[in-house]
Amino acid sequence: MSIRNLQKMFSPSSICIFGANNEEKNSGQIVIQNLISSGFKGPIMPISDKDRAIAGILSYKTFDDLPLLPDLVIFCGPSNPSEETLNQLGDKGLKALILMGHCGENLCAQTIKKLSQTHGMRILGPNSMGAMIPGKNFNASTMHLPVKAGKIAYISQSSSMSSTVLDWANAHGVGFSHFISLGNCSDVDYGDIIDYLGSDPFTRAILIYMESINERRNFMSAARASARNKPILVMKTGKHEAVSVMTQSHTGAMAGSDLVYDAAFKRAGMLRVNSIAELFAGANTLSSIRPFNGKRLAIVSNGGGLNIIASDHLLDQGGQLAELSDDTIATLQKAFSNNQITNPVDLGLNCTGEDYAKAYEILKSSKEVDCILFQHSPNTYSDTTQCAQKLAAAHKSLKGQILTCWMGEKTIEQARRCFEENAIPTYSSPRMAITAFMHIVHYKENQVTLMETPERVPAEIKPARKTVRSIIDAALKRGESWLKESDAKQILSAYGIETVETHIVHCADEAERTAEEIGFPVVVKVMSADIIHKSDVQGVMLNLTSPQAVSSAIEDITQRTHTFKPDAVIDGFIVQKMVHLPHAHELIAGMTNDPVFGPVILFGEGGTATEVIADHAIALPPLNMGLAKDLISRTKISKLLDGFRDHPEINKNALCQLLIELSEICIDFPEIQELDINPIFSSKEGALAVDTRMRIQKCTESHPNRRLAIRSYPAYLEEEFILRNGRKTIIRPIRPEDEPAHNEFMSKVSAQDIRFRFFGSVRELPHSEMARLTQIDYDREMAFIAQAPNEEDGQMETLGVVRTGTDPNNEEAEYAILVRSDLKGQKLGWKLLNKMIEYTRTRGTTYFAGQILRENRTMIDMVKAMGFETHTIMDEDIVEVKLKL
Incomplete structure (x- = not known):
């Protein structure tokens, strides 16, 4: 839905509780006691027709007896209220509700969703254990322990996992900014909470325990936005769900649900963990260390065996042992009177805490180390606790990026406690320490991937969509569920995918x-x-x-x-020219519909044994060149496609183009339920679709593209516009590939216009910022650019841009506009702004707003003429403008 009224749920000024009594272990009484213990400052108002007071707090007989309308109502006990009760609360203006009991027969998920939408009342649960936000003295939960304040948020559907994580965190001193039990997610879902936490300044990272999701588009949009700013670790259970018996294609059989979740997490920039231990390790790391650049690790211990174990785990997981410079090695050898020291650093069995501190100082000052892992094995010759204490003392002044692993149990208890008290991440095994290190590495790699500017597609294909529509409609009219191969290949050809010419015959003579x-x-x-x-x-x-x-x-x-x-029934036979391509690889590409994430694309090694070989990867559409190359790279056969011995490298661009066009087919035609292209012959000459199958089904959805987890490029918004001087332009949504042209556009804007747009002097935006401007989520924001061929070489150049960012509640869209300075007076700014206003109006947004410097009279006069209201902020020399849509 949105983050609307979640502030009342997680930061209420008053709370009402139904279902509380004075019986031992009553959930309502536990909630009240937890609220009191957490130091909640507002009124707590229990409803009870039996007990005059609960846990020492005066109770009220009915909701109407309350002295004020609470921000939050919590229903405790074995069952939840009726639909009628919730409607009455909604009518009274209640905006936040937590359901801790089970759903009654008359209170299903659809009913809860309807109640939420009708009244704007956010509902957490049913089967929620509540929420804890220690920084706000708020513990409205039935949890058995409190949490200390921290910078990690934890979200879970499972009550048992929440209790387990809480117990572990309490024992290890790990704190949380938010600890939220979602329950059944009938209204408030993962996407809503991720959105809420994504903009929370006190949350550095997010941990998720997931069983399933309901709102795919909201989840993906929220996760993609938040993962740009902070790490998100997710543990998803149910990895071995059965494949649907409806699937009859190779793609459908291989694209299992868990693989699709993997693809979705990767596309969103999230980090997936596979065990509770990894989740705990992630919590330990993210609560104590800031993400760093690079993956060069130095390892220090008091024994060679520990170093070898850690190095093996590091290299197995794709990490990198830091290559120390000659100067660093010389400094280490001099400090420890040992001519054999290199990375990993072996300090010897009888090393001291001072040795650990000295090694820390030397490696921290080197330029070739991104992070240091300190390990220790207890023995007769070294004081385990003293080593930890000296290292912790050194960390206070050096403030480097370090991890620790003190092996053992009894002897190292005080050492681990020392690290926890000093917020130094510590682990029980080298494997977990290395896994934690790689979490940070992968997070930074995700950041690069999320911001990467994709290459342009080799060829701009103009699909023959009308041809495809007529083929599908005719087949549905005939009652076909599987298209004839000739029809399927005609669809591929309509999207520029090269196929083998197909001839249909009905007898042997005709075949000859x-x-x-x-x-x-x-x-x-x-x-x-x-x-x-x-x-x-x-x-x-x-x-x-x-x-x-x-x-x-x-x-x-x-x-x-x-x-x-x-x-x-044999409908006929297909006769084709035998294709022989030297050194061609047999590949498969296809599409199937996942029940959660909608259409998914599969790529891998093809042939009749493709399911047995099981070398494939999955991605969510839409694809671009970068995503297509990533999809290919995640298969084992990709190493062969790069060329080996006398086999030349394949034409990777042609294969990527095929995958992109396959993605476009799936987006454009929701009737296609399954699709196989198997085999694809891929060689240095190109990519040839040899055999294909497509299963179709009549589409009954009113908004079929809502089935996509990620909104695709909205080509229908493209239009032509002629400037006053007669120059033809195309106005269209911005694409990630537009970044180079956008940089060139910025260089042609005057310093004054730049100041009017950015309220300051900006000559060049860094790649990270430009990526944010060009790689947008069409479901949440929009940017229209105007482009035209330049006079020198005919390449498309950007002339102007208008963009909006809409709040998650879809109440207000804030706009910004910039037009090239040499194009003033051409009505381009007016056209761009009008197009954005109309687009925002179609989204049902309430207000269209912006800020303009007071001296920018031209822009102020234009928006006034368009019906905007204006309000001057005198102290800031800014005029706020707003249009009610």
Whole structure:
């Protein structure tokens, strides 16, 4: 939904509690006691018709008896209220509600959602354990322990996992900014909470324990936005859910639900962990250390064995041992009178705390180390606790990026306590320490990926969408669920995907004539809606070199088909020219519909054994060149595609283009439920779709593109506009690929116009900022650019841009506009602003607002003429403008 009224839920000034009594272990009484213990400052108002006071607090008989309308109402006890009760509370103006009990028969998830939308009342639960925000003295939960204040937020659907994490955190001194139990997510869902926490200045990182999600688009938009600013670690259970029996394609069989979650987390920039131990390690790391650049790790310990174990784990997980410079090595050797020291650093069994501190000082000052892992194994010759204390003391002044791993149990208890008291991350094993280190590495890599400017697509394809629409509509009218191969290939061709020419025949004589016309050798395939995989009946005969061979193939295929499935109807046969591409790889690409995330794209090694080989990766559409290359790189066969021995590298651009166009087909035509292109012959010459299957189904959704987890480029918003001087421009939504042209555009704007736009002197924006301006989430923000061919080489150049960012409640869109300084008076600014106003109005946004420097009279006069209200902020020399939509 949004973050509307979540402030009342997580920072209320008054609370009412239903279901509390004075019986031992009553959940309502536990909530009241937790609120009192946390130091909650506002009124706590229990409702009870039996007890005059609960936990020493005066109770009220009914909600109408309350002296004021509370910000938050909590329902405790074994069952939740009725729909009628919640409607009455909504009518009275209640805006936040926590349901801790089970859903009644008349209070299903759809009813709760409807109640929330009707009254603007946010509902957490049912089956929630509540929430704790220690920084606000707020513990409205049934948790068995309090939490200390920290900088990590924890979100979970599971009550048992919440209790477990809380117990661990309490024992290890880990604090939280928020600790939230979602329960069934009937209204408030992961996306809402991530949005709320994404802008919270007191939350540095977010930990999630997930069982399932309901709102895919909201989740992906929130996660992609927040992951740009802070790490998000997620543990998702249910990895081995059964594949739906509805899937009949190779892609459908291989694209299991958990793989799709993996793809979604990666696309959003989140880090996935696979165990409770990893989740705890992530909490330990993120609460104590800030993300750092690089992955060069120095390892220091008092034993070579520990160093070898940690190094193995590091290299297994893709980390990098820091290569120490000659100067650093010389300094270490001199400090420890040891000519054999390098990275990993072995301080010896009898090392002291001073040795650890000295090694820390030397490695911290080196330029080749990003982080240091200090390890220790207890023994007779070294004081384990003293080593920890000296290292902690050194950390107070050096303030480097360090992790610690003091091995053992009994002897190292005080050492671990010392690290926890000094907010130094510490782990029980080298593996967990290395895993924690790699969490930070992967987070920074995700940041780079999220901000990466994709290459332009090699060829701008103008798809023949009308052709595809007519093919699909005609097939649906005929009652077909699987398209004929000839129709499927025609759809691929309409999107510029190269295919093998396909000829349909119905008898052996016709097949012989066709083969002679196209030239031998040829391929013959069975065509039957009753045969899903042709290989099941050996329904493909290759390299046929004569008319007799073709005739025999038809006869053999027919016999095998009827033996395999006697009632199968053979609709005909396909005859194709036998394609021989030297050094070509057989690949597969396809699409299937995931029940949670909608359409997903699969790529991997193809052929009839593709499911057995199981070398594939999954991505969410839409794709661009960067995402297509990443999809390819996540398969084992990608190493072969890069070339080896006498096999040249394939034409990677052609393969990426095929994947991008496949993604566009899935986006444009929601009727396509499953799609296989198998095999694709990929070589240095290009990418050729040899065989394809498509399953279709009539689309009944009123907004079919809501099925996409990520909103695709809205091409329908493109339009032409002619400037006053006659120059033709195209106005369209901005794309990530526009960054280079946007940099050039900025260089052609005068210093005064830059100051009017940014309220200061800015000549050049860094890549990170420019990426934020060009890589937008079309579901939450919009930017329209005006482009036209330049006079020198005909390349498209940017002439102006208008953008809006809309708050998560969709109440106000704040705009900013900039037009090239040499194009004043061409009505381009007026056109861009009008287009954005109309677009924002179609989204149902309430207000369109902006800020203008008071001296920018031209812009102020223009918006006044368009009906904006203006308000001057005298102290800041700014005019606020607002238009009610």
